Amino acid sequence: MNKSELISAMATEAQMSKADAKRALEAFITSVTNAMKAGDKVSLVGFGTFAVSERAARTGINPSTKASITIPAKKVAKFKPGAELSAAVE
Numbered sequence: 001m002n003k004s005e006l007i008s009a010m011a012t013e014a015q016m017s018k019a020d021a022k023r024a025l026e027a028f029i030t031s032v033t034n035a036m037k038a039g040d041k042v043s044l045v046g047f048g049t050f051a052v053s054e055r056a057a058r059t060g061i062n063p064s065t066k067a068s069i070t071i072p073a074k075k076v077a078k079f080k081p082g083a084e085l086s087a088a089v090e
Helices: 003-014 018-037 083-089
Strands: 042-044 048-055 058-061 068-071 074-081
Touching: 003 018, 018 042, 018 048, 074 083
Parallel strands: none
Antiparallel strands: 042 048, 048 074, 058 068
């Protein structure tokens, strides 16, 4: 499912226009992104938790030259599904 299909599904499920569903989805994405940029977790009970995790710097190997390289530390977005979502998918 891509973004436009999700917007259509949201509009049908909530009985609203596609324009309203698009604005709602974009507002959700923006809100979650801003919260994560600020270092906060976003927990939606039954759905899951969006959080930022820090990945430490590490040493890797360039597969073509076999030379050691340093992979820098970085922050990554993580999603942990909730129990209800996990049960629904099974």
